[in-house]
Amino acid sequence: MNSVPVVVLSILTGTWARIYLLRIDYRIYPSYPQGYVIHVMLGAIAAFLGAVAVPAIISKDYQAATFLALAATQFREIRTLERETLSNMEATELVPRGKAYIEGIARVFEARNYLALLTALLTSLTAYLTPGATAVKFGCALIFGALLPVLIRPVVQGQVIGDVADVEIAPIEFDGPMLIVADVRIMNIGLETVRQVYRKQGLGVIIKPRNPNATATLANVGQRQAIAHDAAGQLGIHKDIDEPDYTPLVRRQISTGCVVMAIVPSEPQPEALLTAVRNVPILEGARKKPLASRAGRLVD
Numbered sequence: 472m473n474s475v476p477v478v479v480l481s482i483l484t485g486t487w488a489r490i491y492l493l494r495i496d497y498r499i500y501p502s503y504p505q506g507y508v509i510h511v512m513l514g515a516i517a518a519f520l521g522a523v524a525v526p527a528i529i530s531k532d533y534q535a536a537t538f539l540a541l542a543a544t545q546f547r548e549i550r551t552l553e554r555e556t557l558s559n560m561e562a563t564e565l566v567p568r569g570k571a572y573i574e575g576i577a578r579v580f581e582a583r584n585y586l587a588l589l590t591a592l593l594t595s596l597t598a599y600l601t602p603g604a605t606a607v608k609f610g611c612a613l614i615f616g617a618l619l620p621v622l623i624r625p626v627v628q629g630q631v632i633g634d635v636a637d638v639e640i641a642p643i644e645f646d647g648p649m650l651i652v653a654d655v656r657i658m659n660i661g662l663e664t665v666r667q668v669y670r671k672q673g674l675g676v677i678i679k680p681r682n683p684n685a686t687a688t689l690a691n692v693g694q695r696q697a698i699a700h701d702a703a704g705q706l707g708i709h710k711d712i713d714e715p716d717y718t719p720l721v722r723r724q725i726s727t728g729c730v731v732m733a734i735v736p737s738e739p740q741p742e743a744l745l746t747a748v749r750n751v752p753i754l755e756g757a758r759k760k761p762l763a764s765r766a767g768r769l770v771d
Contacts, residue, residue: 474526477598478519480609484616485518485591486511491620492583492627510580513549517542517584521591525599542588546581553577565710566703566719571693575754582627590619630758632678632698633749635685636730640741641675643733652731653677655724658716665716668709672739676748678730686728687759694757695721695730698748705747707737 493501493510501510520542527533554577561567568576594616601611632638641653645666650657652675660666678698680686688694699719703710710717719734736744 474530476609477595477612478522478526480598480612481522481525481591481595481616482515482518484594484613484619485521485587486515487617488590488620488623489514489517489583489587492586492624513545513584514587516545517587518591520545521588522595524592525595529599542585546584549584550577550581553580564700565708565712566700567696568700569693569696571691571754571756572697572700574756575697575752578755586620586623586627590616593619629755630753631749632751632753635753636681636689637679638745638748639677639679640745641677641731643669643673643675645670650733652722652733653724653729655722655731657720657722657731657733660716662716668717668735669733672709673733673735674739674741674744675731675733676744677724678732678748680728680730682762684760684762687761688753688757689730690723690728691754691757691759694754695723697754697757698730698732698751699734701751702732702734702744702747703736706734706740706743709735709737 490511493507493514501507520539524539554573557568557573557576558570561573594612597615598608598612601608644651645660646656648659648661648666650660650666650669660669678689680689699721703719708717708719717735719732721730721732723730732748734744
């Protein structure tokens with residue numbers, strides 16, 4: 472079978488996989504059109520690396536197949552690119568993402584290029600292994616390559632806060648100048664005018680973990696910073712530069728492991744805040760599973 476059409480088909484399906492997994496969400500990242508162009512082209516390169524591997528091996532050109540090792544270097548560069556870009560943008564955010572969130576985003580972009588390579592490689596392999604006429608081989612490879620990203624996407628999306636914890640509105644109170652949410656002291660607010668703003672349009676939430684794994688995950692400082700950033704990004708924030716009193720803070724309730732947050736959003740809609748917090752992704756670097764260990768199970 473002619474390897475050129477197989478390679479072309481595999482590159483197209485691999486590039487389609489990268490495009491399918493690439494989207495702009497509320498974080499406005501990647502940007503459009505520059506960010507799209509960069510990631511689609513990198514996805515096409517990854518697809519090319521996967522597409523030519525099977526024909527090279529079948530033709531016993533093992534030396535040509537070894538350039539798959541270049542993919543690891545290329546994808547590490549993608550991760551570095553994303554990390555540096557987001558880190559450079561951090562100073563422009565009223566509520567920063569935090570290093571853990573940035574690292575998580577960088578890992579996602581690296582992994583999705585591996586998926587583009589895998590899709591192209593498996594498409595090529597399907598074309599060669601499917602018995603029958605050439606048209607049948609190409610038809611099966613095309614269907615498999617087109618459906619694979621759709622099947623993979625739910626697996627790679629990961630969990631969100633709403634999957635591991637219950638999120639509820641909690642009242643904002645003051646003990647003198649001390650801001651309190653669900654009996655947790657958040658910060659000292661000296662100006663009465665600022666306290667009045669919190670009383671008028673401030674919102675508090677309490678996040679109750681459902682098991683020790685969730686408790687350990689929510690204890691991570693990077694995970695808590697991600698919650699504050701996403702909530703502020705989606706609801707807006709009553710804050711400008713050099714106004715630390717309005718910075719949303721996330722604190723732990725030490726006795727229970729619950730997490731609370733006080734925020735003054737531009738639009739004080741409780742249900743919108745609950746939805747935003749529930750959809751904050753669980754960061755890979757923050758995920759903990761103490762119940763997977765014997766000691767953790769004994770504690771539980």
